[in-house]
Amino acid sequence: MIQIENLTKRYGSTEVVRGVSLRVRQGEIAALVGTSGSGKTTLLRMINRLVEPTEGRVLIDGEDASGIQPHLLRRRIGYAIQGHGLFPHRTVGQNIATVPHLLNWSNREIDARVDELLHLFQLDPAQFRDRMPHELSGGQQQRVGVARALAARPEVLLMDEPFGALDPVIRAKAQADLLELQKKLGTTLVIVTHDMEEAIALGDHIAVMDKGRLLQYGTPKDLLTQPADDFVESLIGSAERPFRLLSLTTVADLAEQGEATGATIARTTNLRDALAECLWRGVDVLPLDGGGVVTLNALRTSGRGLAETQGEVN
Amino acid sequence: MHSDTTSLPRRRITLSPPGVVFAVIGLAALFVPIVTFKPNRIVPGDGVWITTAYDGVAGWLIVAILALLFLTGALKSLPPAVRIVAALAGLLGTIVILGHVATSLIADSARGARVSPAAGLWCMLAAYLLAAVDVLNRLELSLRARWMVLAGTVIVVVLVFASGYLANVSVMMEYAGRQAGFNAAFRQHLVLAFGSLGIALVIGFPIGVLLFQVNGLRRPVLGALNLMQTVPSLALFGIMIPIFGWIAMNVPMAAKLGVAGIGIFPALVALLFYSLLPVVSNTLVGLTGVAPEVGEAARGMGMTNAQVLARVQIPLALPVVLTAIRIVLVQNIGLAVIAGLIGGGGFGTFVFQGLNQSAMDLILLGTLPTIALALVAGTTLDLLVDALNTSPRKRSAS
Ligand SMILES: Nc1ncnc2c1ncn2[C@@H]1O[C@H](COP(=O)(O)OP(=O)(O)OP(=O)(O)O)[C@@H](O)[C@H]1O
Ligand SMILES: [Mg+2]
Numbered sequence: 127m128i129q130i131e132n133l134t135k136r137y138g139s140t141e142v143v144r145g146v147s148l149r150v151r152q153g154e155i156a157a158l159v160g161t162s163g164s165g166k167t168t169l170l171r172m173i174n175r176l177v178e179p180t181e182g183r184v185l186i187d188g189e190d191a192s193g194i195q196p197h198l199l200r201r202r203i204g205y206a207i208q209g210h211g212l213f214p215h216r217t218v219g220q221n222i223a224t225v226p227h228l229l230n231w232s233n234r235e236i237d238a239r240v241d242e243l244l245h246l247f248q249l250d251p252a253q254f255r256d257r258m259p260h261e262l263s264g265g266q267q268q269r270v271g272v273a274r275a276l277a278a279r280p281e282v283l284l285m286d287e288p289f290g291a292l293d294p295v296i297r298a299k300a301q302a303d304l305l306e307l308q309k310k311l312g313t314t315l316v317i318v319t320h321d322m323e324e325a326i327a328l329g330d331h332i333a334v335m336d337k338g339r340l341l342q343y344g345t346p347k348d349l350l351t352q353p354a355d356d357f358v359e360s361l362i363g364s365a366e367r368p369f370r371l372l373s374l375t376t377v378a379d380l381a382e383q384g385e386a387t388g389a390t391i392a393r394t395t396n397l398r399d400a401l402a403e404c405l406w407r408g409v410d411v412l413p414l415d416g417g418g419v420v421t422l423n424a425l426r427t428s429g430r431g432l433a434e435t436q437g438e439v440n
Numbered sequence: 441m442h443s444d445t446t447s448l449p450r451r452r453i454t455l456s457p458p459g460v461v462f463a464v465i466g467l468a469a470l471f472v473p474i475v476t477f478k479p480n481r482i483v484p485g486d487g488v489w490i491t492t493a494y495d496g497v498a499g500w501l502i503v504a505i506l507a508l509l510f511l512t513g514a515l516k517s518l519p520p521a522v523r524i525v526a527a528l529a530g531l532l533g534t535i536v537i538l539g540h541v542a543t544s545l546i547a548d549s550a551r552g553a554r555v556s557p558a559a560g561l562w563c564m565l566a567a568y569l570l571a572a573v574d575v576l577n578r579l580e581l582s583l584r585a586r587w588m589v590l591a592g593t594v595i596v597v598v599l600v601f602a603s604g605y606l607a608n609v610s611v612m613m614e615y616a617g618r619q620a621g622f623n624a625a626f627r628q629h630l631v632l633a634f635g636s637l638g639i640a641l642v643i644g645f646p647i648g649v650l651l652f653q654v655n656g657l658r659r660p661v662l663g664a665l666n667l668m669q670t671v672p673s674l675a676l677f678g679i680m681i682p683i684f685g686w687i688a689m690n691v692p693m694a695a696k697l698g699v700a701g702i703g704i705f706p707a708l709v710a711l712l713f714y715s716l717l718p719v720v721s722n723t724l725v726g727l728t729g730v731a732p733e734v735g736e737a738a739r740g741m742g743m744t745n746a747q748v749l750a751r752v753q754i755p756l757a758l759p760v761v762l763t764a765i766r767i768v769l770v771q772n773i774g775l776a777v778i779a780g781l782i783g784g785g786g787f788g789t790f791v792f793q794g795l796n797q798s799a800m801d802l803i804l805l806g807t808l809p810t811i812a813l814a815l816v817a818g819t820t821l822d823l824l825v826d827a828l829n830t831s832p833r834k835r836s837a838s
Contacts (some may be wrong), residue, residue, distance in 0.1 A: 172738060176736075176740055178740060197739075197742045197743065198742065199742075200739070200741060200742035201741070202742075203744030205737070205740035206742060207733055207736065207737060207740070208733075209733050210733075210737075211731075211733040211734050211737025211738075211740075212734075212737070213734060213737075213738070213752055214731075214734065214756065215755050215756055224738075224741050224743075225741050225742060228741070228742055228743065228747075251550060271737075274741070275741075284740075359797075372512045434688060
């Protein structure tokens with residue numbers, strides 16, 4: 127768990143981060159979003175003390191980070207940055223082994239760990255272990271960057287726009303992979319992005335920052351239904367909001383008694399996909415796994431209802 | 441387009457612009473004396489042309505062949521291998537002619553006669569050599585092939601001189617009288633050039649690293665080193681002789697430690713003087729050139745500052761430091777000649793003796809090996825820099 131308490135960073139007289147407090151629970155993902163220069167990177171780097179806070183403190187699993195020597199603290203926390211920062215003069219294997227090496231793992235343990243991680247990131251060890259970073263594609267470099275950050279099994283992983291250099295198609299795949307991996311490993315993750323789409327796709331909680339201040343910290347649903355102010359709302363983009371909301375609710379919530387023909391859909395299908403399925407099949411009603419149906423009408427009403435509540439909030 | 445396909449196939453003749461320049465120099469040189477014949481060592485001699493060294497048709501045939509080889513080197517449309525072979529054949533042919541002419545002229549004259557290479561010969565050698573190098577550079581040879589070319593060249597040159605075929609050329613006559621001195625000068629020259637480089641690295645590299653970390657020191661330190669670089673070398677010796685002489689006389693122990701106004705000590709100090717700036721500034725440039733996110737990632741993963749420097753930044757800066765080593769080594773091989781002026785030894789000894797006696801052959805005995813040494817050292821380090829820059833790619837290819 128990461129607790130950030132009243133964290134402030136000043137350079138001279140300018141406050142770059144102003145009194146930010148938030149908490150990321152064990153195994154959760156927190157996404158930091160905001161415009162360029164809003165202080166996201168600075169906030170992230172104060173967690174592993176690459177930047178020393180001017181005021182406030184960071185607790186990692188209840189332990190005050192300022193009481194740990196910075197380089198020892200950083201060996202416990204994974205760190206991956208945009209453009210991956212791989213060492214160009216070291217092989218992929220040596221890059222991944224960086225932190226285990228610093229922690230004096232035995233060679234056997236290190237080799238085993240490198241191969242395990244390469245497998246995990248779908249890179250064949252025999253083929254990739256001894257390559258140099260410039261012999262990899264952008265997507266592969268990015269995966270090696272994350273593998274390197276995870277090498278010593280850190281409980282906390284910090285990522286600064288890890289997908290920033292990837293093209294959109296690979297990006298979506300990289301996000302999905304990261305999400306799956308994070309669930310599997312149970313790593314607590316703080317990820318900086320300036321893409322709200324990415325924040326919603328990944329974050330259990332989203333922190334919206336502007337001019338060094340934390341404007342809102344809540345679940346994606348919180349942000350969509352109750353944006354704290356105009357800035358948050360503009361970041362989300364009001365036009366797409368009902369549609370996004372549909373993707374946050376599952377058909378189980380709208381299930382009715384009844385019968386319908388055709389293949390059943392899972393109860394965990396979200397409303398957006400269910401709506402698309404109705405339109406695609408050209409039917410008014412879809413059967414659900416384990417009985418019951420969801421009607422096109424209910425889906426439409428639900429979408430409209432959400433849109434209207436939005437209107438009232440405005 | 442259509443007329444092209446229907447017309448008879450015709451070989452297009454294209455010229456290589458640098459090749460033409462070399463060929464013109466070479467062709468002109470054919471009509472300039474190739475050697476100077478002197479009845480004794482000091483008097484100015486008479487020029488000897490190819491056509492006077494070889495009477496009648498033979499002389500003109502040789503001129504024609506050499507001219508043909510020059511033209512072959514300049515024809516871009518020919519295969520590179522042919523052009524290189526032509527240039528090398530010309531080079532060897534010129535050397536054969538030199539040895540042959542020298543031997544026959546000396547045989548016909550009294551003791552003490554001299555045959556020195558003259559402008560025509562130098563220009564021919566230069567023209568063939570440049571033509572060969574020009575084609576070689578265009579070939580984009582693999583690193584390995586370039587190492588072999590270098591090694592092959594050195595071996596051939598050593599063999600030519602060791603064979604004694606050129607023994608009747610004046611420079612080699614000077615050498616014959618001074619073999620022990622030449623070997624000593626060679627050793628001293630190496631000590632001067634490599635020694636000053638070594639000391640410059642030991643002192644300059646840490647200074648470069650320090651400047652990288654302490655931003656505020658950069659301006660004053662680089663400024664001071666720059667100033668040192670601008671002092672003319674002769675003036676530097678002029679200043680050092682009295683200063684070190686005084687120290688040696690008046691500071692206890694100094695003389696025992698080797699401090700002296702003349703000799704190898706001030707020569708090393710002077711060379712060091714000119715070596716520091718390239719070493720320091722290239723170390724700094726190399727370190728600042730390392731992508732910031734790489735150092736950032738290294739720190740972010742828990743390396744200490746010393747580890748970031750030693751494991752990431754310095755290894756990545758190394759190619760740039762190596763270029764400094766190249767600059768300094770080639771520069772100091774040349775500058776070390778001046779050490780001869782203050783009793784520091786090296787090939788400069790012959791140069792300054794030769795200047796005093798107006799003996800051109802003795803001057804050449806000092807300058808030719810200096811040039812050869814600089815060329816070999818420079819090329820070797822160029823190859824090392826390339827090896828360092830391309831090694832990762834090579835590893836994957838194998
Ligand atoms: N070392 C520093 N000294 C002075 N100002 C700094 C320093 N580091 C960052 N800043 C300033 O702090 C502000 C926040 O920077 P930060 O890098 O945290 O922004 P960010 O939200 O990550 O932006 P981006 O999306 O562009 O990466 C910027 O205005 C930046 O200029
Ligand atoms: Mg940033």
